[in-house]
Each structure stands twice: as structure tokens, then as C-alpha cells.
Amino acid sequence: xxxxxxxxxxxxxxxxxxxxxxxxxxxxxxxxxxxxxxxxxxxxxxxxxxxxxxxxxxxxxxxxxxxxxxxxxxxxxxxxxxxxxxxxxxxxxxxxxxxxxxxxxxxxxxxxxxxxxxxxxxxxxxxxxxxxxxxxxxxxxxxxxxxxxxxxxxxxxxxxxxxx
Ligand SMILES: [Zn+2]
Numbered sequence: 001x002x003x004x005x006x007x008x009x010x011x012x013x014x015x016x017x018x019x020x021x022x023x024x025x026x027x028x029x030x031x032x033x034x035x036x037x038x039x040x041x042x043x044x045x046x047x048x049x050x051x052x053x054x055x056x057x058x059x060x061x062x063x064x065x066x067x068x069x070x071x072x073x074x075x076x077x078x079x080x081x082x083x084x085x086x087x088x089x090x091x092x093x094x095x096x097x098x099x100x101x102x103x104x105x106x107x108x109x110x111x112x113x114x115x116x117x118x119x120x121x122x123x124x125x126x127x128x129x130x131x132x133x134x135x136x137x138x139x140x141x142x143x144x145x146x147x148x149x150x151x152x153x154x155x156x157x158x159x160x161x162x163x164x
Contacts, residue, residue, distance in 0.1 A: 012037075013044045020048055038124045042131050056161045057132035058154065062143035064118065071114045077101045 012035060019026045036042040045054075062070075073086040075094070079101025090096055094103045108117075132138040139157045143150050 009038065009041055009044065013041060013048070016045065017048045036128060039127050039131050042128050054137060056139055056158065057128075057137045058139045058141055058157060059129050059132075060141055060143040060150070060154075066144060067118065068114065071109055071117075072111065074106070074109050075103045076106050077103050 016032070016035060018024060020030065021027065032045075036045050070085070075084045075086065075089070076082070077084075077096035077099065080096060080099045082096055082098050082103075084090055084103055090103050095101070096103050107113075129138065139161070141150070141153045141157055
């Protein structure tokens with residue numbers, strides 16, 4: 001992961017499979033964030049679900065330049081993992097507001113690793129958008145703006161689907 005590569009499918013799918021198994025911790029319903037990332041993973045997810053329907057696939061759409069700025073400026077608390085940005089740092093000298101831990105740049109947020117991740121996204125993740133669109137499951141949500149605003153948009157899309 002430090003070099004920007006994705007975690008191998010068998011590991012990710014194995015974790016998902018365990019959690020989604022009938023009687024497993026997520027068998028009553030779930031939201032998957034950042035999975036699936038490849039068409040192969042999407043196919044594996046269908047296999048794991050074994051006929052149980054997925055309600056919705058959401059593409060959180062953010063232009064490349066904004067993604068770059070968010071990732072390159074991201075800083076994370078080593079202790080509690082709280083996320084900051086160089087434009088929105090902790091109050092005191094890169095010490096976490098929540099727990100007092102050191103706030104640092106993650107090893108996988110270097111420029112090289114970010115470029116590699118965006119390249120992988122274009123190659124491997126973009127085709128999933130079509131995969132779910134073809135199946136009538138895709139919702140596009142703008143990821144631009146403050147977290148609260150994006151969250152509201154997400155809730156609207158999920159509510160609209162639940163009430164449909
Ligand atoms: Zn912290």
C-alpha cells in the first residue's frame with residue numbers, strides 16, 4: 001500500500017466474504033466504502049452475496065485536481081487516525097486536537113504514490129462505473145465541497161432509493 005498499489009483481491013474479498021456471510025456481523029445490511037475497486041471485485045461481491053440484492057452503487061465524483069489537492073495536503077494523526085489537511089491543521093503545532101498524538105503525512109500520500117493510485121483508479125476502478133450503470137444500480141453524487149454537504153447528498157440518494 002505504501003507505494004500506492006492496491007491490496008490484492010483475494011485478501012480484500014476474503015475479508016468482505018467473512019463479514020457478509022449469512023449470520024455474519026453485516027448480514028442485516030451494510031455500506032461498503034472503497035470496495036469494490038475493480039470489476040473483478042464487483043463480480044466477486046456478486047458471488048459472495050449469492051443472490052442477495054445490492055441496493056445502490058454510489059460514485060462519489062471529484063475532479064482530479066481536487067483529489068490531488070486533498071491527498072497531497074492530507075495529514076493524519078498517528079494515534080487516532082483523525083484526518084487533517086495542510087489548509088486545516090490542528091490548533092497547536094501538528095499535535096492532534098483530539099488525542100495529542102503526532103499529525104503526519106502518511107507514507108502512501110507521497111506525490112509518486114498518489115500518481116500511481118490515480119493511474120490505477122483510471123485503469124481499474126473507472127470501468128466499475130459502467131458495470132453498475134448497466135445494471136441500473138448507479139447513483140452519481142458530487143463529492144465537491146464540505147464533508148457535511150457531501151454527506152447530505154449521500155443521505156438523499158440513499159433515502160430516495162429506499163423509498164422507491
Ligand atoms: Zn489523534
